[in-house]
Amino acid sequence: MSGIQFNSVSKLYQQGENQVLALDDVSLTVEQGEFIAVIGPSGSGKSTFLAIAGALLQSSKGEVILNGKSLNQLNPKDLARLRLEEIGFILQTSNLVPYLNVLEQLLVVKKMAGKVTKEDKENAKELLENLGLAVKLKKLPDQLSGGERQRTAIARAFINNPSIILADEPTASLDSKRAHEVVQLIARETKARNKAAIMVTHDERLLEYCDQVYRMEDGRLKLDQSFEMKTVSSRG
Amino acid sequence: MFLALKELKHGKLRFLMIGVITVLIAWLVFILSGLGNGLSTLSAATFKNMDAHYVTFEEGSRASMSRSLLNESLAAELEKANDVSAATGMGATMGTVLKESASADKEKVDVAILGITPGNFLEPDVIEGKPLEANEPLEVIANDTLKKKGFKFGDTLKIEGSLEKMKIVGFVENETYNHLPAIFTTLDKWRTIQFAAPGSDKGIKNPVNAIMMQGENIDSEKLNKFFKDTETVTKSTAVQGMPGYKEENGTIMMMLAFLLAISTFVLGVFFYVLTLQKSNQFGILKAIGASNRFLGKAIVAQVFLLSFVSIVVGILLTYGTALILPDGMPFSLDFKLVIIYSLLLLVISILSSVISVRKVTKIDPLQAIGRLE
Incomplete structure (x- = not known):
């Protein structure tokens, strides 16, 4: 199965003498072409969830299966490789490398995997054009607006053709017009390229672009039926 | 090399400053080695030249x-x-x-x-x-x-x-x-x-x-035993016995050793601070899939490039200095020695980046996610 699957995943943190259950028996399947959102108050375990989905943390219990592969038994080196090949991260703004221009932000990802071919360069350009950055290819991050920066980050997430896209508060520092644009773009690219995408956010205005919305509370993940209804009706 | 070069170009001022320090160190190292060489020639050239063992x-x-x-x-x-x-x-x-x-x-x-x-x-x-x-x-x-x-x-x-x-x-x-x-x-x-x-x-x-x-x-021990009241030594020992030879060379060698040690730490600290400053950035790169090897190579490449260019500039400056030094100055540059010290400086600067590379391997990509509850 492609996409990502959580099978009864739990995460325990040791904090001094207390144990904190950050994720409590989370099960979830996101198929290819599906864009889901995870919302919840801070401290609810959203970030832990994202870190485990992104192969940055390993679960204490349960299993995460990414594109048919279990993440449980991998060592840090394999995890880095997996992040490079299978996962596209869209992080909060200004997480671009400050001294690389827009095109190079994408090429550096290709560099991590080996050589940059002419084809890679063309792909990167096309991707950036798709996201409306055709005239900004040679700009450095500090010459871009917040929205442009985030669009660059989206392009960077897609450049390696990963199987899953993970977005961590992608609209955190954007005004609502830009925020809508950005989430719309993520949704559009996810559909067009047939990826599984998970967005962690607390911005409830943006949920209309998602196929399903899950709510996280005290480490437990629940499908939020009300949002599903809304999306269906808005579609219908 | 990609990250290393791009960053060097972007942060011209800060890398220029550390480059200047490296140039000055290299320059001083070469001048000292030239002086040392000149002095020891002055002190014992006849001994060194003579075809005896x-x-x-x-x-x-x-x-x-x-x-x-x-x-x-x-x-x-x-x-x-x-x-x-x-x-x-x-x-x-x-x-x-x-x-x-x-x-x-x-x-x-x-x-x-x-x-x-x-x-x-x-x-x-x-x-x-x-x-x-x-x-x-x-x-x-x-x-x-x-x-x-x-x-x-x-x-x-x-x-x-x-x-x-x-x-x-x-x-x-x-x-x-x-x-x-x-x-x-x-x-x-x-x-x-x-x-x-x-x-x-x-x-x-x-x-x-x-x-x-x-x-x-020649077996000097045997000669010592056989010929009473004599001691036979190698020519290089005899050179060491020249009045002032050991003292002069020792002083210069000590200065060189200190210089090399100082340059190790100056470069090491500089790159370490830079690495600390960029640890968030490295965390993000790691989160999106950069391996330790990739980032480590970027740091070492950067140190290598910077030191290499600085050392070359240092060599040019030294030969320039040699032209304007007064005639009586015991200064003689031995090209072989210059190359040896260049390589030594290069190795030292690369060693100095090891601590930064170590730091990078310890950066947790998790910090890219930010506020982890």
């Missing part, structure tokens, strides 16, 4: 010509020993000479007067004039630096504090002894100068200061 001194002289006195006949005996292919006596004395015609004292020059047997392996080739002859006791060959002091081919010299005279019949080059230009003369002539005072030869017949020997496989 071992030197026999009087026992207890601690490899110093000035403390040693031997009978010249010992040379013939040593020559018969195993592995000794040739042996010959040599004498050295410091003196002050002036032209016979000179009237003013300011034309006096300090020289080293070296007594050798004309025609044997101790006699350097002349670059001008003719070599020494056994039956011409007046004739000497002198180092060409004396020319700059106003001495010419055919000049007759007076030796201060002595009635002896010498006539320059040839010039040799790069022959300095005990920091002074060397004048080569016959052993007999040397003896009349050195042992003018009665009893100063301690009753030794045909005295010499040391006996130089050819033969690479």
Whole structure:
């Protein structure tokens, strides 16, 4: 199965003498072409969830299966490789490398995997054009607006053709017009390229672009039926 | 290399500053090595140039010509020993000479007067004039630096504090002894100068200061045992025994060692601070899939590029400096030494980046996610 699957995943943190259950028996399947959102108050375990989905943390219990592969038994080196090949991260703004221009932000990802071919360069350009950055290819991050920066980050997430896209508060520092644009773009690219995408956010205005919305509370993940209804009706 | 170059281009000012520091360090390292080389040449060029392998001194002289006195006949005996292919006596004395015609004292020059047997392996080739002859006791060959002091081919010299005279019949080059230009003369002539005072030869017949020997496989221990009251050492030990040689070299080596140590730390700290500053950025790169290897390589490449360029600039500056240094300055750059120190600096700067690389491997990509509850 492609996409990502959580099978009864739990995460325990040791904090001094207390144990904190950050994720409590989370099960979830996101198929290819599906864009889901995870919302919840801070401290609810959203970030832990994202870190485990992104192969940055390993679960204490349960299993995460990414594109048919279990993440449980991998060592840090394999995890880095997996992040490079299978996962596209869209992080909060200004997480671009400050001294690389827009095109190079994408090429550096290709560099991590080996050589940059002419084809890679063309792909990167096309991707950036798709996201409306055709005239900004040679700009450095500090010459871009917040929205442009985030669009660059989206392009960077897609450049390696990963199987899953993970977005961590992608609209955190954007005004609502830009925020809508950005989430719309993520949704559009996810559909067009047939990826599984998970967005962690607390911005409830943006949920209309998602196929399903899950709510996280005290480490437990629940499908939020009300949002599903809304999306269906808005579609219908 | 990609990240390294891009960042170097982006942060020109900060990398320029550390580049300037590295250039200055490299420059100083090369100048010191040139000075060290120049001084040791001045101190012992004659010893270093001569085609001998071992030197026999009087026992207890601690490899110093000035403390040693031997009978010249010992040379013939040593020559018969195993592995000794040739042996010959040599004498050295410091003196002050002036032209016979000179009237003013300011034309006096300090020289080293070296007594050798004309025609044997101790006699350097002349670059001008003719070599020494056994039956011409007046004739000497002198180092060409004396020319700059106003001495010419055919000049007759007076030796201060002595009635002896010498006539320059040839010039040799790069022959300095005990920091002074060397004048080569016959052993007999040397003896009349050195042992003018009665009893100063301690009753030794045909005295010499040391006996130089050819033969690479000479067993010095055996010679020490067999020939009483002598000690045989390698030529390099004899060079170390030159007055002031060890002290001069030691000082310069100490300065070089400190410089290299300082540069290790300066570069190490600089790159470490830069790495700390960028740890968030490295975390993000790791989150999106950069391996430790990839980031480590970027740091090492950056240090390598920066040091390489700085060292090349340092070499150019050093050769530029050499052009404007005053003539009398004992400065001689040995290209081989320059290359060795360049490589050493390069290795040191790369070693200094190890701590930064270590730091990078410890950065947790999780910090890219930020506020982890």
